[in-house]
Amino acid sequence: MPGLTIGDTIPNLQVESTHGVIKLHDFLSSSWTILFSHPGDFTPVCTTELGKMAAYAPEFEKRGVKLLGLSCDDVVSHVEWIKDVEAFTPGSKVTYPIISDPNREVIKQLNMVEPDEKDHSGNTVPSRALHIVGPDLKIKLSFLYPASTGRNMDEVMRVVESLQRAAKHKVATPANWKPGDPVVISPSVSNEEAKKMFPQGYEAPDLPSGKDYLRFTHVD
Amino acid sequence: MPGLTIGDTIPNLQVESTHGVIKLHDFLSSSWTILFSHPGDFTPVCTTELGKMAAYAPEFEKRGVKLLGLSCDDVVSHVEWIKDVEAFTPGSKVTYPIISDPNREVIKQLNMVEPDEKDHSGNTVPSRALHIVGPDLKIKLSFLYPASTGRNMDEVMRVVESLQRAAKHKVATPANWKPGDPVVISPSVSNEEAKKMFPQGYEAPDLPSGKDYLRFTHVD
Numbered sequence: 031m032p033g034l035t036i037g038d039t040i041p042n043l044q045v046e047s048t049h050g051v052i053k054l055h056d057f058l059s060s061s062w063t064i065l066f067s068h069p070g071d072f073t074p075v076c077t078t079e080l081g082k083m084a085a086y087a088p089e090f091e092k093r094g095v096k097l098l099g100l101s102c103d104d105v106v107s108h109v110e111w112i113k114d115v116e117a118f119t120p121g122s123k124v125t126y127p128i129i130s131d132p133n134r135e136v137i138k139q140l141n142m143v144e145p146d147e148k149d150h151s152g153n154t155v156p157s158r159a160l161h162i163v164g165p166d167l168k169i170k171l172s173f174l175y176p177a178s179t180g181r182n183m184d185e186v187m188r189v190v191e192s193l194q195r196a197a198k199h200k201v202a203t204p205a206n207w208k209p210g211d212p213v214v215i216s217p218s219v220s221n222e223e224a225k226k227m228f229p230q231g232y233e234a235p236d237l238p239s240g241k242d243y244l245r246f247t248h249v250d
Numbered sequence: 251m252p253g254l255t256i257g258d259t260i261p262n263l264q265v266e267s268t269h270g271v272i273k274l275h276d277f278l279s280s281s282w283t284i285l286f287s288h289p290g291d292f293t294p295v296c297t298t299e300l301g302k303m304a305a306y307a308p309e310f311e312k313r314g315v316k317l318l319g320l321s322c323d324d325v326v327s328h329v330e331w332i333k334d335v336e337a338f339t340p341g342s343k344v345t346y347p348i349i350s351d352p353n354r355e356v357i358k359q360l361n362m363v364e365p366d367e368k369d370h371s372g373n374t375v376p377s378r379a380l381h382i383v384g385p386d387l388k389i390k391l392s393f394l395y396p397a398s399t400g401r402n403m404d405e406v407m408r409v410v411e412s413l414q415r416a417a418k419h420k421v422a423t424p425a426n427w428k429p430g431d432p433v434v435i436s437p438s439v440s441n442e443e444a445k446k447m448f449p450q451g452y453e454a455p456d457l458p459s460g461k462d463y464l465r466f467t468h469v470d
Binding site: 033034035036037038070072073074075077078079081082083110111113114117118141143144145146157168170171172173174175176177178179180181182183184185188189192193196201202203204205206207214215216217235237238239241243244245 | 253254255256257258290292293294295297298299301302303330331333334337338361363364365366377388390391392393394395396397398399400401402403404405408409412413416421422423424425426427434435436437455457458459461463464465
């Protein structure tokens with residue numbers, strides 16, 4: 031399924047990884063997962079990214095979020111390379127599995143192909159794709175970055191916090207929101223319902239239209 | 251072309267907008283463009299997002315980046331709603347065009363469909379998709395966020411800065427990079443070439459593998 035996008039179910043592929051064979055649905059079910067690909071082992075941006083991901087892993091774990099890496103290198107390469115990753119980001123431990131996809135089957139099915147770069151042998155490589163997958167095995171949010179742009183783990187953490195609040199309450203998070211900032215009440219909630227659902231109250235700024243769709247409240 | 255993703259060329263659609271009829275290739279060619287969709291006018295997160303986008307617009311313009319919004323509401327609705335957007339984000343002016351796609355044709359072709367929400371009439375709505383399109387009309391980077399998660403314009407600005415540096419120099423930006431931080435030299439550049447290409451020099455930290463693929467330098 032090329033073009034896999036938000037709302038789609040991750041296919042139940044069986045993959046090789048640094049933690050042995052994984053059936054994706056077994057790994058993904060009943061928790062949130064950050065599934066992220068990198069163009070190649072022993073390359074610069076990837077080394078910084080996997081180290082940062084390892085450094086943030088305890089914070090993701092606190093939020094019930096698993097990590098799952100992926101590139102087309104073999105498992106032996108991953109294991110050797112992890113030494114560089116951990117050395118470059120002191121204190122980090124790569125305890126999450128990294129998938130090995132030498133046949134480029136997984137990256138095609140998961141919409142993680144880099145359009146502009148090839149490896150030394152002219153083979154396709156993964157982009158810096160990152161899918162946040164819900165406990166229902168569906169993609170909730172995706173970043174598709176090219177090889178040249180390392181991801182921002184603070185933004186990944188921010189959207190995890192947003193997705194989890196929206197899964198728990200009938201709220202959404204405004205532009206540039208950070209945890210602690212007010213959230214907005216979903217348009218599907220009437221004012222009557224909102225008063226019951228959010229006993230802490232809400233504020234609706236005056237707008238030229240006179241409509242009150244913009245309702246701010248606080249949730250944990 | 252459902253599943254439009256990074257590396258793909260934006261189709262040359264003719265669209266209606268608050269600035270009249272636009273042929274996408276005419277609009278997109280010879281500059282960078284941020285093409286972003288929102289679920290609906292007169293809804294909370296979108297109001298905060300379009301205001302922030304307007305507030306950041308002068309900074310995008312300095313970098314040669316145009317903005318182009320999109321939802322399925324009609325142009326009359328967009329024009330009325332802009333008053334709310336500007337009132338909620340004081341000082342912002344929505345000077346960029348917003349596409350109107352009442353038939354849901356454009357959002358399907360641009361991979362901007364929200365999987366989980368419908369409007370009051372049960373029609374499909376756009377997700378919070380955002381494609382950064384290069385002067386060659388190709389998608390360089392995409393964010394696909396659900397209706398519940400407002401985008402972060404600081405992250406959008408960060409990746410624009412990264413993409414533009416990578417287009418100008420043979421460099422990439424590491425995880426969590428911000429303008430002013432060191433960048434890394436592309437693996438395709440040999441050490442010999444790097445010395446000529448980056449007369450300012452570069453630093454390569456010692457790694458357990460003994461390899462020197464991680465080379466940091468500074469560029470504007």
